[in-house]
Amino acid sequence: MLQWIKQRLKSGKAAHLKSGTWGERQAARLLRKNGYKICGKNVRVGRHDELDIVAEQRGVIVFVEVKTRRNEDFGRPISAVNKDKRKRLSRAAINYLRDRKLRPDHIRFDVVEVIGEPGGAAPEIRHIENAFPLDSAYRLWW
Numbered sequence: 431m432l433q434w435i436k437q438r439l440k441s442g443k444a445a446h447l448k449s450g451t452w453g454e455r456q457a458a459r460l461l462r463k464n465g466y467k468i469c470g471k472n473v474r475v476g477r478h479d480e481l482d483i484v485a486e487q488r489g490v491i492v493f494v495e496v497k498t499r500r501n502e503d504f505g506r507p508i509s510a511v512n513k514d515k516r517k518r519l520s521r522a523a524i525n526y527l528r529d530r531k532l533r534p535d536h537i538r539f540d541v542v543e544v545i546g547e548p549g550g551a552a553p554e555i556r557h558i559e560n561a562f563p564l565d566s567a568y569r570l571w572w
Contacts, residue, residue: 453498479522520565
């Protein structure tokens, strides 16, 4: 506990937020390497929603949720993308498109799992394309 307090005071950020930011940088690096154009990171949509990464590849807008974990002792990171999270991400994606007046032919939801920690060994990164569909409560309006 004392270590956590020292780290927070030193960095100004909670340890899990620092780890998440690191994971998002790793994910963005992998996406760029694989030909994705990063359109935005930590994009706030409305009062409550945030998209970790918005990317584009060959005309497809890709909404990427990044899940960073030190290890998989409690399961795969993608398991944290439950039904409620998928619904929030769907709402955020629709609002993102509406706010920017975008009408892409295709959208997709991906999840990038990052296993590791800052300053440790090279992380294991898994990119799960088309991880889930747009929630049925939402529709593309065009």
